[in-house]
Amino acid sequence: MSASPTDASPGKRAPTKRLMAPSVLFLLVWMIVPLAMTLYYSFQDYNLMMPDMRGFAGGLSYELLFTDPVFWDALLNTLLLVATCLLVTVVAGLALALLFNRTFVGRGIARTLAISPFFVMPVVTGLIWKYMLLDPVYGLFSWVMRSIGLEPVQWLSSYPLLSVVMMISWEWTPFALLILLTGLQSLPEDQLEAVRLDGANRWQEFRHIVLPHLGQVLYVVIMLESIFFLTSFAEIYATTSGGPGTATTNLPYYIYLSAFFQYDIGLSSAAAIGAVVLANIFAIFLIRFVAGNLNAGSQR
Amino acid sequence: MTASNADRTPGRKAGSGGTALTLLAWLIGIAMFFPIFWVVLTALKTEQTAFSMTPTFIFSPTLESFRSALAQGSGYWHYALNSVITAFGSTLVGLALAIPAAYAMAFFPSRRTDFTLVWMVSTKFIPAVGVLIPVFLVYRSLGLIDTRLGLTMLFTAMNLPIMVWMVYSYFRDIPIDIIEAASIDGAGTAQTMFRVILPLALPGLASTGLLALILAWNESFWSLTMTDYHAATLAVYTASFKSGEGLFWARLSAASVLTIAPIVVLGWFAQRQMVRGLTFGAVK
Numbered sequence: 004m005s006a007s008p009t010d011a012s013p014g015k016r017a018p019t020k021r022l023m024a025p026s027v028l029f030l031l032v033w034m035i036v037p038l039a040m041t042l043y044y045s046f047q048d049y050n051l052m053m054p055d056m057r058g059f060a061g062g063l064s065y066e067l068l069f070t071d072p073v074f075w076d077a078l079l080n081t082l083l084l085v086a087t088c089l090l091v092t093v094v095a096g097l098a099l100a101l102l103f104n105r106t107f108v109g110r111g112i113a114r115t116l117a118i119s120p121f122f123v124m125p126v127v128t129g130l131i132w133k134y135m136l137l138d139p140v141y142g143l144f145s146w147v148m149r150s151i152g153l154e155p156v157q158w159l160s161s162y163p164l165l166s167v168v169m170m171i172s173w174e175w176t177p178f179a180l181l182i183l184l185t186g187l188q189s190l191p192e193d194q195l196e197a198v199r200l201d202g203a204n205r206w207q208e209f210r211h212i213v214l215p216h217l218g219q220v221l222y223v224v225i226m227l228e229s230i231f232f233l234t235s236f237a238e239i240y241a242t243t244s245g246g247p248g249t250a251t252t253n254l255p256y257y258i259y260l261s262a263f264f265q266y267d268i269g270l271s272s273a274a275a276i277g278a279v280v281l282a283n284i285f286a287i288f289l290i291r292f293v294a295g296n297l298n299a300g301s302q303r
Numbered sequence: 304m305t306a307s308n309a310d311r312t313p314g315r316k317a318g319s320g321g322t323a324l325t326l327l328a329w330l331i332g333i334a335m336f337f338p339i340f341w342v343v344l345t346a347l348k349t350e351q352t353a354f355s356m357t358p359t360f361i362f363s364p365t366l367e368s369f370r371s372a373l374a375q376g377s378g379y380w381h382y383a384l385n386s387v388i389t390a391f392g393s394t395l396v397g398l399a400l401a402i403p404a405a406y407a408m409a410f411f412p413s414r415r416t417d418f419t420l421v422w423m424v425s426t427k428f429i430p431a432v433g434v435l436i437p438v439f440l441v442y443r444s445l446g447l448i449d450t451r452l453g454l455t456m457l458f459t460a461m462n463l464p465i466m467v468w469m470v471y472s473y474f475r476d477i478p479i480d481i482i483e484a485a486s487i488d489g490a491g492t493a494q495t496m497f498r499v500i501l502p503l504a505l506p507g508l509a510s511t512g513l514l515a516l517i518l519a520w521n522e523s524f525w526s527l528t529m530t531d532y533h534a535a536t537l538a539v540y541t542a543s544f545k546s547g548e549g550l551f552w553a554r555l556s557a558a559s560v561l562t563i564a565p566i567v568v569l570g571w572f573a574q575r576q577m578v579r580g581l582t583f584g585a586v587k
Contacts, residue, residue, distance in 0.1 A: 022406060026401060037434035114332065115332075121577075122517065123339065124563055131342055136338060143341065145356075182582060185578045236524050262439070282428060289585075
């Protein structure tokens, strides 16, 4: 406890660089350096089956990538998956958030039940859906369809992408619900009272107060979910393995296949750069938003 | 104004049609939860009851599937141990890295602080596939493939941006005067951090740890690509049911329940932290 005079002056003397260095270095080594290496490999002719025949390949990998029909399938599937899952989770999440924003008996329990799917491991989500819900003979969906006199559907082979969309939406609607509900609960109460005194009906209240306030929150949900949906992997791995054919091969699964099954480092790296670029389109806006919000709302 | 007192709670008072909406909310809550409930129910059945074209709701429950899922030779314990080691390990390493960084940024901000923080957050948005190939190649040459150490470090990298951000935001809620008072009393950096700030931020640190634990436990991408057996987690174990063994529904369900139950329950308590951490404070 010997007080040295230099320590006594408040503030700037803490070794901030040394305190921050470990985190910065860690992220550099595990994220930034590999990212740069991916970019480097994407210009290399490098196949793990022929490790000695390496060399600079220029844009060859990209050329191969853009002429590979499977890549275009994967890109299309990725975009379809993102768009459909976004539509379902945001619309359903918003409806549920409005529903759960009312006060009613057992609201906390009902809300907790509704958001539970988000905490289920994605691999398990895939298995639950593949077998217990979507199995064409023994699955619950088939039983329901038979009970109402319909022919059961071979979900995973007839509607593979739709099946994956259902799984991901089940998992992520709770996320949208949770965040939109948090947003709703911070609604400016005084403004609501003001329009109610003016005799606004529920639709007007929603249109003029709730929606503008929720706009920001929706924006964040859409950006975050887009980035997460772009990288969906476990649900596909555990259920369809990208098939039948290439019907559910998305970009991450395509990269996984070309790296671990075709051992093509150049091609898979080029595709990985594609995935990073795609994610960045959303991330740039999101990061800007986060940066703008950085110091708002804390005590000092 | 007296009339609007009932409206104090967020949201509108249930008016006409309120009962219907309440019922609807409950129905949807139950429907969303139903697949989880159904897995738990299936896990308590015999294989014959589990595998039937007409779902059975009333049956005499048996723990047989849990017994066989937990039996020696099923491998469950091996995978569970790996999940525990990697999830807790990455959470502890993450906290050890995040706390000093967040401390420096929250209490001794400089012109570059905002940039550093935003840069850290932005690394969270690099898709894992974007770094998969180099990580795999480097890990292979260093002998880190299929090791708990290698996986733990990947989980740490995945969660570190969220953890730094969360710890930072909790530190920012602590008045800066406390630091100044402590340093006037002659406490050094380490003393101030350990004796003054950490106790105050303990609930926030616990929340951060809880979130990191949930995210690491449920992580599947790195487990599936970087491990085979030695360091394989429960994600890999349950994924092995995707073919062949998937025919044993009761056992698959028991294994699934054992895998998800602790985390789903923890998740119930982490709802607020989930919003705070995953949106990086953009939604309050």
